[in-house]
Structure formats: structure tokens, C-alpha cells
Amino acid sequence: MKVLIVDDEKHVREGIKLLGAWEQNGLTEIYEAGNGEEAIQLIQRLRPEIIFSDMKMPKMDGTQLLEWIKENQPTSKTIVVTGYDDYHYMRKAIHFGSSDYLLKPIDPDILNQTLDKVVKEWKKEEEDRERKTTSSLLINEMKPVYRDRKLTQLMNDNLKEELYEEFGFSKAQNYLVALVRLNRKAIEAFQGDRDLTYFTILNVINEVLHEEECGIAFRYLAQKGEILIVFWKQFAQIEKRLERIFQAIKRTIGVACHISVGMEVTDRKRLIHSYQHAKQVLLNSNILDDEETKVYKQDVLQTPLIKNLFVYSSEIELAIQTGEIRAFKDLITQIVKDYSEGNYFSWGQLLQLENEYLVMSYHWFENYQIPIKVYNLIQYRVDQFFDENGTFQLQGYVKRTVREVAIFLKRVKRKSIQKNNNVIYEIEKYLQANFNRDVKLQEISGHFYISREYISRKFKQEFQVNISDYVVKIRMERAKSLLKNSEMKIYEIATMVGYQDDKYFRKVFKKVEGVTPNEYRELHFQ
Numbered sequence: 001m002k003v004l005i006v007d008d009e010k011h012v013r014e015g016i017k018l019l020g021a022w023e024q025n026g027l028t029e030i031y032e033a034g035n036g037e038e039a040i041q042l043i044q045r046l047r048p049e050i051i052f053s054d055m056k057m058p059k060m061d062g063t064q065l066l067e068w069i070k071e072n073q074p075t076s077k078t079i080v081v082t083g084y085d086d087y088h089y090m091r092k093a094i095h096f097g098s099s100d101y102l103l104k105p106i107d108p109d110i111l112n113q114t115l116d117k118v119v120k121e122w123k124k125e126e127e128d129r130e131r132k133t134t135s136s137l138l139i140n141e142m143k144p145v146y147r148d149r150k151l152t153q154l155m156n157d158n159l160k161e162e163l164y165e166e167f168g169f170s171k172a173q174n175y176l177v178a179l180v181r182l183n184r185k186a187i188e189a190f191q192g193d194r195d196l197t198y199f200t201i202l203n204v205i206n207e208v209l210h211e212e213e214c215g216i217a218f219r220y221l222a223q224k225g226e227i228l229i230v231f232w233k234q235f236a237q238i239e240k241r242l243e244r245i246f247q248a249i250k251r252t253i254g255v256a257c258h259i260s261v262g263m264e265v266t267d268r269k270r271l272i273h274s275y276q277h278a279k280q281v282l283l284n285s286n287i288l289d290d291e292e293t294k295v296y297k298q299d300v301l302q303t304p305l306i307k308n309l310f311v312y313s314s315e316i317e318l319a320i321q322t323g324e325i326r327a328f329k330d331l332i333t334q335i336v337k338d339y340s341e342g343n344y345f346s347w348g349q350l351l352q353l354e355n356e357y358l359v360m361s362y363h364w365f366e367n368y369q370i371p372i373k374v375y376n377l378i379q380y381r382v383d384q385f386f387d388e389n390g391t392f393q394l395q396g397y398v399k400r401t402v403r404e405v406a407i408f409l410k411r412v413k414r415k416s417i418q419k420n421n422n423v424i425y426e427i428e429k430y431l432q433a434n435f436n437r438d439v440k441l442q443e444i445s446g447h448f449y450i451s452r453e454y455i456s457r458k459f460k461q462e463f464q465v466n467i468s469d470y471v472v473k474i475r476m477e478r479a480k481s482l483l484k485n486s487e488m489k490i491y492e493i494a495t496m497v498g499y500q501d502d503k504y505f506r507k508v509f510k511k512v513e514g515v516t517p518n519e520y521r522e523l524h525f526q
């Protein structure tokens with residue numbers, strides 16, 4: 001904190017500096033001025049919290065200085081120090097907000113009591129100022145949110161009559177609602193800051209509306225990505241005005257936002273019907289349309305026939321079974337041709353197509369036990385394929401779909417390979433558990449539901465020996481262990497490892513190990 005001592009007598013200033021308990025009160029910077037004019041220059045530059053001032057000074061006296069401080073630096077606390085016990089001066093000091101009135105010569109105890117009291121007052125007032133500032137900022141920050149909430153309630157007939165004008169909404173005989181859709185690219189233009197996106201676009205829209213005071217725009221909180229405009233007059237010029245708004249938004253953020261017009265209604269309670277009409281107009285709009293301005297109007301709704309992707313289920317299943325992306329490319333080409341017949345592809349059809357595509361994808365991923373990312377907002381998946389002018393890039397959408405299908409087929413193939421490899425190792429475990437009996441290839445095939453030819457081929461690829469040789473290897477390892485660590489007869493060991501004829505066992509053992517069983521025992525018996 002800073003303190004300024006204003007007095008035309010230097011020894012008075014020095015006395016106050018000497019007597020004050022500055023550090024104890026958090027006053028770390030002390031400045032001096034010889035008259036009111038000097039004081040004003042220092043106050044403007046330093047903004048001191050505490051100011052001591054004499055009343056009689058040359059150039060500008062204390063009364064004039066106190067008046068200036070009250071007008072220009074009202075947060076500072078002032079203390080009058082004077083040699084005149086004059087009621088006139090005291091009344092002036094009180095009038096201009098001085099905290100206390102000290103007489104010269106100054107009593108040290110009174111000075112520091114006053115200083116302590118004034119510093120506490122300043123701190124309390126500063127806390128109040130900060131709290132009010134914070135509250136004011138919060139209120140200003142919350143105003144748009146509160147307004148949007150109330151106007152959203154108005155759309156759904158939940159706003160009291162007397163609150164209309166508070167939010168800039170005018171009563172009228174007729175109303176009309178227009179819908180502005182914010183897509184993913186609009187939000188990305190503001191580095192993903194959704195609130196800033198709405199704030200900027202609403203400012204652009206309301207600036208146009210303000211010129212004629214014909215309507216109001218607000219964020220429709222009941223639906224993500226939508227701004228609504230309620231018009232209450234000049235309905236004949238609405239399309240032209242919306243075209244201006246469309247161009248203004250595009251010019252400001254570099255991205256086009258589709259706009260649709262609802263029907264005119266005669267009652268505030270029917271605003272929701274106008275909105276629903278505008279929503280359906282948007283869903284009916286042709287996303288392949290390359291018109292420069294994307295403002296859509298349909299006085300009489302003509303809902304187009306919506307095609308169903310599940311009609312192609314059998315063809316999709318066959319394409320998956322082939323495991324080749326080529327089969328899918330041909331199928332997707334046919335689907336695109338069917339869906340965009342007559343160069344017409346509606347926004348509603350796109351959303352349904354994407355939804356059905358994801359449902360089918362989840363089914364096939366689950367069927368092959370492959371993890372899949374779950375998408376909450378279908379609109380975000382398709383928004384990326386609208387260019388800056390708002391025209392849908394169908395080929396880009398097709399390429400994305402082909403790429404996703406190709407990744408799926410690769411994962412299916414990898415899963416199949418892993419599964420087959422796992423089966424071969426399961427067969428190995430089966431052989432190890434049944435090495436002491438004659439396990440036929442047909443038995444293995446029946447047990448694992450795999451063809452004998454596949455088992456033979458894959459087993460040799462994995463272990464570099466055929467199944468019969470692998471079984472012999474297991475038997476010989478078991479026989480060697482028994483020869484080294486037991487006194488069992490040779491014919492007993494032969495039976496235990498799967499040979500009923502001990503002579504044949506001896507022959508096989510010598511062929512594999514190069515010595516007879518007895519010779520092996522003599523060499524390794526412990």
C-alpha cells in the first residue's frame with residue numbers, strides 16, 4: 001500500500017513520516033507533495049490508498065484538493081492535518097469525505113490510532129469493491145445464458161407474459177421462426193470454443209435484426225447446434241434478410257451455416273410449430289445443392305421418401321464374407337447411385353443413412369468381437385464433409401466409408417488369423433494331454449470343427465513337424481524322464497507312453513535317440 005503526505009511545511013511532512021507506524025499497517029511506500037497541484041500529479045500516477053493533507057497551502061489548498069480527490073480518486077482515504085481548529089475547515093473536510101481531522105502538533109498515539117482505523121476501513125471497502133466487481137462480471141457473463149434459457153422457455157410456452165420485453169421480445173399479431181444450424185466447422189473456426197462461436201454468430205445476426213427491429217436471435221438450448229430467430233414483422237423481406245445474415249456469418253467466420261424458414265403463426269403459443277416446420281425444411285434440404293446461399297423455405301412440406309440401408313443387408317453380408325474391399329466398393333457405388341438419384345440427397349436422409357450405417361457397423365464389430373468406438377453425435381461425423389460454402393462433398397463421404405470398411409476387414413482378417421493360431425495351440429495342448437493313446441487326425445478334426453487338411457497344413461507351418469512326429473517327440477521325452485528317474489521295467493514304460501509292443505518302442509527309441517532304452521538308462525540313471 002502507498003501513502004501520500006501533502007503539506008507545504010517540510011518539517012511537518014518529516015514529523016508525520018517519523019511518527020507513523022507504516023510497516024505495521026502494510027504501508028510500504030511513502031511519498032510527499034508540497035501543495036495540491038504537486039499532489040494531484042502524484043495521485044494520478046501512483047494512486048495512493050492513504051492521503052494526509054494540510055488545509056492551508058499555496059497554489060491549491062486542502063479544500064480544493066479534497067474536492068478533486070472525491071471526484072477523481074474516491075477510493076483513497078483522506079486524513080486532514082492542520083494547525084487551525086476551525087469548524088469551517090472541519091465541515092469542508094467532512095463534506096469531501098475525509099476520514100479524520102488531526103490538529104498540529106500531532107499526537108503520535110492519535111496519529112497511529114487514526115492510521116490503523118483508516119487502513120482497516122480502506123481494506124474493508126476494497127473487499128466490497130472486489131466483491132461487487134466480481135458479482136457484476138458474473139452477472140454480465142450470465143446474462144446471455146439467462147436470456148437464452150428464458151427465450152428457449154418462451155419457444156415452449158413456459159415464459160410468463162410480463163417477461164417478454166425484458167429480453168427484447170416484442171408482442172405482435174404474427175410470428176415466424178427461422179433456424180440457423182451451427183456445424184462442426186463453425187465451432188472449429190473458434191478452436192472448439194462453443195460459447196465464443198455462439199456469441200460471435202449471435203452478434204452478427206442481431207446486428208442485422210437491430211437495423212429494422214424486426215426480430216431477435218438466441219441460442220436454442222433445447223437442441224445442440226441451433227440458433228433460432230423469431231421475426232414479428234416485415235415477413236415479406238425475411239428471405240432477403242436471412243440471405244444477408246447467411247453472407248454476414250460466412251464473411252465473419254469463413255464457414256457457411258444452413259438456414260431454414262418456418263411457417264408464419266398467429267399466436268406466440270404456436271412458435272414451436274413454426275420451429276418444427278423450419279426443422280423439417282432443413283431436413284428436406286438438398287445437401288448436394290451448390291447454390292451460393294443456403295437459405296431454405298418450403299411453404300407446404302413435401303417430405304421425400306427416405307430410403308433404408310437395411311434393404312442391402314444380404315449384399316453387405318456377402319461382401320463381408322468375401323473379405324475383399326473390392327466387393328464393398330462395388331456395393332457402395334450402387335448404394336450412392338440409389339440414394340442420390342436425380343442429384344437429390346436430403347439432410348434428413350444423410351442422418352438416417354449414417355445412423356443405420358453405425359447400427360450395422362456395431363452389429364458386425366460385435367459379431368466378430370472387435371472393439372468399436374461409440375459415437376454420441378452423428379452430426380459431427382457428417383459435418384466434416386460439408387465445405388466452407390455448405391455443400392456436401394459426397395465423394396469425400398464415400399472415401400471415408402470405404403476407408404472405415406477396409407480397416408474393419410483388415411481387423412476381421414487379423415482376428416481370424418489369431419483365432420486360427422490359437423486353435424493350433426489348443427490342438428498342441430490336446431496332443432500333450434493324450435500322447436499315451438493313438439489320437440487320429442479325424443478325432444482332432446471332429447473335436448475342433450476344422451478340416452483334417454487345414455490341421456495338417458497349419459500344424460506343420462507352426463511347429464515344423466507333422467502331428468505324428470510331434471506325438472513321437474512327446475512320447476520320447478516322457479520315456480527319457482522315466483528311464484532317468486525310476487526303476488520301472490522297459491515294457492512298463494513303453495505302455496505308459498502309448499506303445500503296447502515294447503519291441504516296437506525300443507526300435508522307435510533307438511531311431512530317435514541313437515541308443516537303446518537300457519543304454520540311455522545306464523548313461524543317465526541317478
